[in-house]
Amino acid sequence: MKVYVPRDAAARSLGSDQVAHAVILEASRRGVSVDLVRNGSRGMVWLEPMVEIETAEGRTAFGPMTPADVPALFDAPAKHPKALGPVDQIPWFARQTRLTFARVGLIDPLSLADYEAHGGLSGLRRALEMDGDAQIDEMKLSGLRGRGGAGFPTGIKWDTVRLAHADQKYIVCNADEGDSGTFADRMLMEGDPFTLIEGMAIAGVTVGATKGYVYIRSEYPDAIFQMTEAIRIARLNKLLGPMLLGTGPAFDMEVRVGAGAYVCGEETSLLNSLEGKRGTVRAKPPLPALHGLFGKPTVVNNVISLATVPWIFANGAQAYKDFGLGRSRGTIPLQIAGNVKRGGLFETAFGMSLGEIVEEVGGGTASGRPVKAVQVGGPLGAYFPASKFATPFGYEEFDGQGGLIGHAGVVVFDDGVDMLQQARFAMEFCAVESCGKCTPCRIGAVRGVETIDRIAQGDAAAMPLLVDLCDTMRDGSLCALGGFTPYPVMSALTHFPDDFARMKEAAE
Amino acid sequence: MLDTADFSSRLQEIIAAHLPMEGPLLPILHAVQAEWGHIPEPAVPVIANALNLGRAEVHGVVTFYHDFRAVQAGATVIKVCAAEACQAQGGRDLVQATLRAFGLKDFGTTLDGRVTVEPIYCLGLCACGPAAIVGERLVGRASVERIQEAAQ
Numbered sequence A: 001m002k003v004y005v006p007r008d009a010a011a012r013s014l015g016s017d018q019v020a021h022a023v024i025l026e027a028s029r030r031g032v033s034v035d036l037v038r039n040g041s042r043g044m045v046w047l048e049p050m051v052e053i054e055t056a057e058g059r060t061a062f063g064p065m066t067p068a069d070v071p072a073l074f075d076a077p078a079k080h081p082k083a084l085g086p087v088d089q090i091p092w093f094a095r096q097t098r099l100t101f102a103r104v105g106l107i108d109p110l111s112l113a114d115y116e117a118h119g120g121l122s123g124l125r126r127a128l129e130m131d132g133d134a135q136i137d138e139m140k141l142s143g144l145r146g147r148g149g150a151g152f153p154t155g156i157k158w159d160t161v162r163l164a165h166a167d168q169k170y171i172v173c174n175a176d177e178g179d180s181g182t183f184a185d186r187m188l189m190e191g192d193p194f195t196l197i198e199g200m201a202i203a204g205v206t207v208g209a210t211k212g213y214v215y216i217r218s219e220y221p222d223a224i225f226q227m228t229e230a231i232r233i234a235r236l237n238k239l240l241g242p243m244l245l246g247t248g249p250a251f252d253m254e255v256r257v258g259a260g261a262y263v264c265g266e267e268t269s270l271l272n273s274l275e276g277k278r279g280t281v282r283a284k285p286p287l288p289a290l291h292g293l294f295g296k297p298t299v300v301n302n303v304i305s306l307a308t309v310p311w312i313f314a315n316g317a318q319a320y321k322d323f324g325l326g327r328s329r330g331t332i333p334l335q336i337a338g339n340v341k342r343g344g345l346f347e348t349a350f351g352m353s354l355g356e357i358v359e360e361v362g363g364g365t366a367s368g369r370p371v372k373a374v375q376v377g378g379p380l381g382a383y384f385p386a387s388k389f390a391t392p393f394g395y396e397e398f399d400g401q402g403g404l405i406g407h408a409g410v411v412v413f414d415d416g417v418d419m420l421q422q423a424r425f426a427m428e429f430c431a432v433e434s435c436g437k438c439t440p441c442r443i444g445a446v447r448g449v450e451t452i453d454r455i456a457q458g459d460a461a462a463m464p465l466l467v468d469l470c471d472t473m474r475d476g477s478l479c480a481l482g483g484f485t486p487y488p489v490m491s492a493l494t495h496f497p498d499d500f501a502r503m504k505e506a507a508e
Numbered sequence B: 001m002l003d004t005a006d007f008s009s010r011l012q013e014i015i016a017a018h019l020p021m022e023g024p025l026l027p028i029l030h031a032v033q034a035e036w037g038h039i040p041e042p043a044v045p046v047i048a049n050a051l052n053l054g055r056a057e058v059h060g061v062v063t064f065y066h067d068f069r070a071v072q073a074g075a076t077v078i079k080v081c082a083a084e085a086c087q088a089q090g091g092r093d094l095v096q097a098t099l100r101a102f103g104l105k106d107f108g109t110t111l112d113g114r115v116t117v118e119p120i121y122c123l124g125l126c127a128c129g130p131a132a133i134v135g136e137r138l139v140g141r142a143s144v145e146r147i148q149e150a151a152q
């Protein structure tokens, strides 16, 4: 009997280790031999811990499971009270277009054989047969843009690094994933780490870099463990090392752990941190592509950008580009979170409307109360009211509505939320996490908290001050921490003015 | 208590193990903190010397990052997520309730040194919040009861 119990951090936080333990116990009690696989999560977090059993009809799911639910799995699985049927027929799952996440939850994350059996390494093999121009053309044609937030075309970035002359170049994977409401990088690294390794290897081959770093935030112990193990296994099997796959050029990589600074997700701050310095932001230019890690040409890409590369090379750039909307090509792993009935990771082509994502996919709020606001793109993203639910998910489309998609986190709030408090939190977060390099961010955010507190006490005169402050931060900050904090603040103020007037009325 | 021969030799070991790395400072600091639960002040000049850095420079790095502690934390460290997706699921109340449960007015360590409660900004458990991490145990859909249970 083959049983899958996720080792994903979200599943573990809901008790999947105890469920796995119960499976082993029950099997030995009954004298049944089980092959227990600790897979990644399929992304249906509200069903975690979600157990799967391999049957003649394919993989069937059960969830959310507790240890007490385990014995019945061994009796008549089809009649199990937590039975969900075949995984690929669960509507939430069936509705997705899983390219980057195709193997996450499906395979044993640390089995290279399983990885290859499910299409792994075919992208790297194809890349190794192509010359540099063809590799870059493939990337450019795919239309892939950075999934870390800024949406810069990945192929163009790579080309800059490729054309730079240097004795050493680097591939740096940004796995700092600090945005609240996001967990795609974490799930990918925990559930299919070889995909990231393969993507980084293809990047190395394409630009002529021999060394890679994955900078993972310290808040992700499971991802750190899984990535480190996967790299060790890849090296052992000569996937990484002096000759990629035994025939290609040299490429090796290692994991580095962050130290709890949100700003270190900003690429130049991240590079400083990797070099062992304070994580302050560097002025651009020079671009990291030309003057990056230790001053060498460096590709800095998000986990999802890099983990999508193997699919592009395995299936062709055109196939990837055929998905999407406008200038947002391919798929995006949405992370649906907060007060939502069906939260999790949902990969789909760009273009689904925010309303569809929240109401249809997410099923509305978990509390059953009306949705009041949806924050898209992390702590620097705008709060959207329900009146903007028609906005299609795409870089330009969200920009046009005064927002951003960022790393594609979608956080749902019900009508219990106080938007003044959310605006205050945005300023407070900026003040705590500011790298301190520029005044509008360092001082402005502290002033922002004070100003919002004045508004909360009924001082309406503070309102224009807040607007001015946001303008100053937007125009005068070196990076998007100070520069974009006005997004959540101003969107809260603009779309939910009642929450800012409430105290004033009370005072009158 | 720390500047014993034991401390020095262990510190030298840690430094030597990481010296071949590119950019070894953060890995060294992580290893030092894993060993002693904080970055002991006497370690700073030794690390600085080994890496050819100024003492102030190393000190500046230590203080920049939230993870590095100047003093040891309580026996159990509880980090409760204070970020937006958890706020949407009752995270603000959970933070307050957790502090109250351990008799704390604000983030910090209990007088008996048994527990430290701190905020954390996202654990990537945003679809099953509010979330916390107790020692090394992740707690999804956390409640004060589940946090206390994990802290046992």
Ligand SMILES: Cc1cc2nc3c(=O)[nH]c(=O)nc-3n(C[C@H](O)[C@H](O)[C@H](O)COP(=O)(O)O)c2cc1C
Pocket: A145, A146, A147, A148, A149, A150, A151, A152, A154, A174, A175, A176, A177, A178, A179, A262, A263, A264, A265, A266, A267, A268, A300, A301, A302, A303, A305, A306, A479, A480, A481
């Ligand atoms: C304050 C701040 C935090 C950021 N955090 C992240 C992050 O956690 N992960 C990430 O990939 N990009 C983050 N970015 C964006 C990076 O600076 C950079 O654009 C990205 O890593 C480039 O990779 P991509 O082109 O693949 O998106 C952040 C930017 C800022 C200003």
Ligand code: SF4
Pocket: A263, A281, A433, A434, A435, A436, A437, A438, A439, A441, A442, A477, A478, A479, A480, A481, A482, A483
């Ligand atoms: S905006 Fe803030 S975080 Fe960004 S460089 Fe300036 S001070 Fe640093």
Ligand code: FES
Pocket: A284, A478, A479, A480, A483
């Ligand atoms: S340098 Fe960060 S926004 Fe321009």
Ligand code: FES
Pocket: A180, A181, A182, B081, B082, B083, B084, B085, B086, B087, B121, B122, B123, B124, B125, B126, B129, B130, B131
């Ligand atoms: S916001 Fe709390 S775990 Fe992500």
